[in-house]
Amino acid sequence: MPIGSSFVKAQRLFFRLTKDLAPFFYEVPRAFGAYDIFLRKLGVRDSPKAGDYAESLVELSHEIGNSKLNANELASVVEVVNLAASHREHLSHSESQDIFAPDHIGRLVHIKDLMQNDMPWLLHSGRIDTNSIHVVHPKLALETCKKMQIKSMSLHLIEVLDENVDISLCSESIKYAKINSMLQQEFFSDTVRSLASQNVLVQNICNLRAKECENIRTSFYYVSRAEGQEQTRLDVTNRINYHGPMCFIHDDTILVGNLPSGVTCEIAVAAALCDKFHIERKHIAGISAMLGSEASHMTSIKMMLGLFDDTNNAELLRGEPGQSLTATDKALIELKPLKHFKTGEIVAVRESNDSEKLVYGRVCDSIGASLSRLRVMVQEGEIKDLLSSQIYSLRGGPRGNERTQERTYESIRPALLSEKPKSETHQNIHLNLRDIGKEDVLSAVQDLLQSADLGLNDDLTAILDSNLSLKEQLAKQTEDLQLLEKKTKSLSTDVAKGFDAFLCPITREYMEDPVICCDGHTYERFAIETWLRSNSRSPKTNQPLASRELIPNHALRASIEAVMKLRDELRFLSLTDS
Numbered sequence: 001m002p003i004g005s006s007f008v009k010a011q012r013l014f015f016r017l018t019k020d021l022a023p024f025f026y027e028v029p030r031a032f033g034a035y036d037i038f039l040r041k042l043g044v045r046d047s048p049k050a051g052d053y054a055e056s057l058v059e060l061s062h063e064i065g066n067s068k069l070n071a072n073e074l075a076s077v078v079e080v081v082n083l084a085a086s087h088r089e090h091l092s093h094s095e096s097q098d099i100f101a102p103d104h105i106g107r108l109v110h111i112k113d114l115m116q117n118d119m120p121w122l123l124h125s126g127r128i129d130t131n132s133i134h135v136v137h138p139k140l141a142l143e144t145c146k147k148m149q150i151k152s153m154s155l156h157l158i159e160v161l162d163e164n165v166d167i168s169l170c171s172e173s174i175k176y177a178k179i180n181s182m183l184q185q186e187f188f189s190d191t192v193r194s195l196a197s198q199n200v201l202v203q204n205i206c207n208l209r210a211k212e213c214e215n216i217r218t219s220f221y222y223v224s225r226a227e228g229q230e231q232t233r234l235d236v237t238n239r240i241n242y243h244g245p246m247c248f249i250h251d252d253t254i255l256v257g258n259l260p261s262g263v264t265c266e267i268a269v270a271a272a273l274c275d276k277f278h279i280e281r282k283h284i285a286g287i288s289a290m291l292g293s294e295a296s297h298m299t300s301i302k303m304m305l306g307l308f309d310d311t312n313n314a315e316l317l318r319g320e321p322g323q324s325l326t327a328t329d330k331a332l333i334e335l336k337p338l339k340h341f342k343t344g345e346i347v348a349v350r351e352s353n354d355s356e357k358l359v360y361g362r363v364c365d366s367i368g369a370s371l372s373r374l375r376v377m378v379q380e381g382e383i384k385d386l387l388s389s390q391i392y393s394l395r396g397g398p399r400g401n402e403r404t405q406e407r408t409y410e411s412i413r414p415a416l417l418s419e420k421p422k423s424e425t426h427q428n429i430h431l432n433l434r435d436i437g438k439e440d441v442l443s444a445v446q447d448l449l450q451s452a453d454l455g456l457n458d459d460l461t462a463i464l465d466s467n468l469s470l471k472e473q474l475a476k477q478t479e480d481l482q483l484l485e486k487k488t489k490s491l492s493t494d495v496a497k498g499f500d501a502f503l504c505p506i507t508r509e510y511m512e513d514p515v516i517c518c519d520g521h522t523y524e525r526f527a528i529e530t531w532l533r534s535n536s537r538s539p540k541t542n543q544p545l546a547s548r549e550l551i552p553n554h555a556l557r558a559s560i561e562a563v564m565k566l567r568d569e570l571r572f573l574s575l576t577d578s
Contacts, residue, residue, distance in 0.1 A: 051091060053084035057100040061108040068106040077102055078139045085147040099148065103134040115153040116145045121281060127243075128157070128220050132236040154197075154278055156224070157236070161250045162217040170211040170255060179210045179269055179291045187298055188290060197278035210269055213255040216244040247272040266291040318360075319346045322379025325358045329394055333358070337389040341366055341374055348392040349378055358392065502560050505540050506531060510564065514557050515550040519543065522553050 057080060069077060081101045084091070100108045104117070117123055117135045135153065136145055161167075172180070182188050189205040196202050222234040247268035248255045254272060256265050270287035273279065279287075289301050317323045325333070325348055333348050341347065341363045351357040364383060365375040372388040504511050504524040513525040519538035523531075531539050532548050 049090075053080050053087065054091060054099045056080060057084070057108070058098060061100045064108065066107060069102060069108070070106075074102060074106055074137070074139065077108070078137070081140060081148075082144055085144045088147055101140060101148065101150075102137040104130070104137055106137065107134070109134040111148050111150055114150050115156060116142065116150055118152050118154050119157070122153075122157070127238055127245075129236050129238045132234065133157075133222055156222055158221050158223055159218050159245075159248070159275075160221065161248065161255075162219055165213070165215075165217055165255075167211075167213075167250065167253055167255070170213045170253070172209060172211050176210040176212075176256070176265060179266060180208075182291050182293075182295075183208045183210070185295060185298075187295075191290065191302065192273060192277060192279070192287070195277075195279045195283055202277055207252045208249070208254055209252065210254040210256055210265070213257050216246075216248050216255050216257040218244055218248055245272075249273070249276045264288070264292070321360055321362050321377045322382075323360050325360065329360075330358070332394050332396075333392040334395050335389070336393050337372075337387070339388065339393055341372060341388065341391070341393070346394060347376065348394065349376060349384070349386065349390065351378075361391070499563070502556075502563065511556070511560060514553040514560070516553050517550060518545055518547040522556060525550065 057077070060077070081099070084099055097112075099111050101111055101114060103109045103114060104123070114134050114136050117138070122128060123130070123135060133153075136150060184206050186206070189202075192205055193202045219235060219237045222236050224232045224234075244257065246257050246259055246263065247265075248257075249272050254269055256268055259265065259268055266288040267284065269291055270284045271281070273287060274281050274284055286301065290298060293301055315326070318326055318329070329348065343363055343365065345363045347361050347363060348358045349361040351359045359378065361376040361378045361384075363374055364377055366372050367374075374386055374388060374391060376384055376386055376391065378384050502510050504514075504527055505521060506527040507524055509524070511522070511524045514522045515525045515528060516522050517528055517538065519541055521538070521540045523539070528539070528550060532545075536545055537543060538545055
């Protein structure tokens with residue numbers, strides 16, 4: 001079934017009209033072909049616009065309702081959704097918000113009701129009601145989902161322990177002693193943190209304790225969030241053939257239920273940790289091995305089973321806004337507040353006002369010749385206005401045998417901790433940046449002095465503030481003087497253009513006895529009389545002259561005499577002043 005209903009209707013109308021008008025054509029056309037002009041008159045465009053993709057999906061949704069798409073329809077819909085996503089910036093706000101896409105069983109669903117399937121094991125476990133939620137069809141790529149701003153399942157589905165489960169009755173069995181001992185080890189906590197998703201806050205794993213629980217019962221809720229606040233909860237638990245998890249983490253307790261044969265408690269706890277902290281399930285075996293082993297074997301287990309940070313992935317994300325600085329770049333940062341930063345340049349900034357952690361940023365815009373105000377993207381979708389004294393540039397590494405003085409992160413750490421917040425988040429990077437004021441300069445000087453463990457007392461601050469105020473006044477007067485000079489030059493140009501009217505078109509000199517010829521132009525009398533002795537055409541237009549009569553231009557003569565007198569007086573005054 002074609003997707004663009006508007007185009008389908010146009011086609012049907014075309015064929016119906018051409019059939020009725022068959023006597024006027026040699027044959028009924030089978031394609032657009034030679035009738036492009038006729039079709040354009042019917043309102044069919046050569047190619048669809050961005051809004052047509054969204055509109056076609058809306059119309060198809062109205063047509064099929066809650067029915068499922070067949071294979072051909074699904075393929076067409078996926079292609080149109082991809083086109084709508086690639087042209088999203090050309091869509092109006094209403095069009096971009098009113099788009100439909102297929103869910104995991106082939107129904108067309110509004111994108112606000114769809115979720116990305118970043119928890120596939122949960123969807124296949126049968127523990128959630130797939131009729132209550134809508135997960136994006138697997139044919140839609142993750143990149144398309146991001147462009148369409150489709151929310152993730154992991155951010156909106158939560159699992160909670162049922163109220164009728166009494167944790168106080170759970171006992172800490174001796175068989176969990178080794179697991180609980182390993183949970184208290186710092187290197188195990190560090191391993192879990194390194195594997196966890198960056199969007200998940202890993203709690204203090206050392207406080208977790210594994211206990212036996214006869215029957216674990218949990219429920220799943222879909223949580224609608226707005227600006228970080230929970231709004232509504234919808235129970236999406238599959239109550240048909242319901243069975244609870246084998247292991248579940250509730251607060252500081254790891255509840256382990258009745259395990260089937262072949263599943264050890266270490267595997268169950270490892271799976272629960274992966275679900276809790278959004279760790280890829282390929283690491284279950286490695287975490288399970290750590291939980292059941294001795295501390296002396298941890299290094300070899302981590303190496304054999306790949307339980308470590310992906311350094312290649314860290315290099316892949318190196319320089320992306322919001323990502324933590326790598327060890328290499330931490331050794332290459334330096335504070336250069338007078339540097340001219342380029343648009344698109346990668347820099348280092350503090351993650352937040354009260355944090356010492358440095359992350360990458362990218363310069364979007366800047367203003368100022370020395371001390372600068374810059375607009376920096378500190379993470380995707382977040383822009384901050386910062387002074388150049390708050391931004392750390394990345395110098396080039398040593399070349400050959402060059403020796404450079406290393407100013408590492410540790411050496412400027414005191415300055416990071418003592419900086420005052422001077423940033424403001426902006427959603428639009430095209431807003432005008434505020435000019436650098438004396439308060440910004442004072443703050444920047446204070447920042448630089450603090451980086452050297454120095455500071456300004458009240459007297460020095462007052463003196464510096466007074467000097468900056470005088471400098472601002474001088475800059476303002478200089479700006480006013482430059483504006484006055486610009487206006488004077490413009491006025492002089494206009495006056496010079498006016499003086500051109502005083503010049504004879506023949507001699508190109510100021511006229512003393514201007515006369516008007518029958519062609520309507522004014523000339524110097526002796527010059528036009530000389531011209532007329534040997535010519536019968538106008539010296540200005542080259543058209544034949546109807547008469548050789550000349551009329552004195554008394555008004556122009558008086559104006560010329562007045563201007564010449566004023567010019568002589570100005571010259572005399574300038575000579576007197578010099």
